[in-house]
Amino acid sequence: MEGKKILMLVGDFVEDYEVMVPFQTLQTVGHTVHAVCPDKKAEENVKTAVHDFEGDQTYTEKPGHHFTLNANFDDINPNDYDALVIPGGRAPxxxxxxxxxxxxxxxxxxxxxxxxxxCHGLLVLTAAGVLQGKRCTAYPACGPDVKQAGGEYVSIPVEEAMVDGNLVTAPAWPAHPQWLKKFLEVLGTKVEHSERTAVGVS
Structure with a gap:
């Protein structure tokens, strides 16, 4: 199956895992991913932030890495893309x-x-007014925003994800395995496994 073309919207202090893991994973299975940021061009960087869960009332935040953009925001034509990914962190x-x-x-x-x-990526959807009647999840602090936007916020464990039609959401990066699996299913991507006979080397 031919790979899809996916647009990823990011910004400074996007969550480190939430941008890098899907960016690399989606390319690994054959898709093209263009990561763009308003007011920035390809080969420029955004700074990332590491959000962790360490027993406090909310996540902790630490400096992450520099993530390199690979497309120009001003040149983007959404008609050219098959899907959209919005990671969390501070950027949304x-x-x-x-x-x-x-x-x-x-x-x-x-x-x-x-x-x-x-995670917080859903804040872009609330601002865009596209959640009316949709069931979704996000970082719990975003729940009131979802309700205000006419969506139904669903509280699920942090390592799980959910689907409503074309929308795939999850609370935070611990859900990556389930979130990416469900997103690939919605994309129509099939990952096949084959059994191989191991050959010993003496």
Missing amino acids: EYIRLNERVLEITRHFDQANKPIATL
């Missing part, structure tokens, strides 16, 4: 203020293309 708080980000998000919703968000 402010990239949702960019009207072009919201227009891009609405395109994927209106065209019923797969959309996958993780």
Whole structure:
């Protein structure tokens, strides 16, 4: 099956795991992923943040890495893409203020293309007004935003994910295995396993 073309919306202090793991995994199974950030171009970096769960009332935040963009935000035509991914972290708080980000998000919703968000990434969907009547999950602190946007917030364990039509959501990065599995299913991607006979070397 021919790989899909996937757009990823990021910004400074996107969550480290939530941008890098799907960016690499989706390419590993044959898809093309373009990571873009408002006001930045290909080969420029965004800084990432590591969000961890250490027994406090909310996540802790630590400096992450530099993540290199591979496409120009200003050149993006959403018609060219089959699916949208929005990682969490701090970035969704402010990239949702960019009207072009919201227009891009609405395109994927209106065209019923797969959309996958993780953790705080759902804040972009609430701002774009595309959650009316949808069931979804996110980091618990985003629950009120989902309800305000007309969606149904569903509380699930942090390592699980859920699907409603074209929308794939999860609470945070511990859900990566389930979130990516479900997203690949919505994309129509099949990963086949074959048995091999091991040959001993003496």
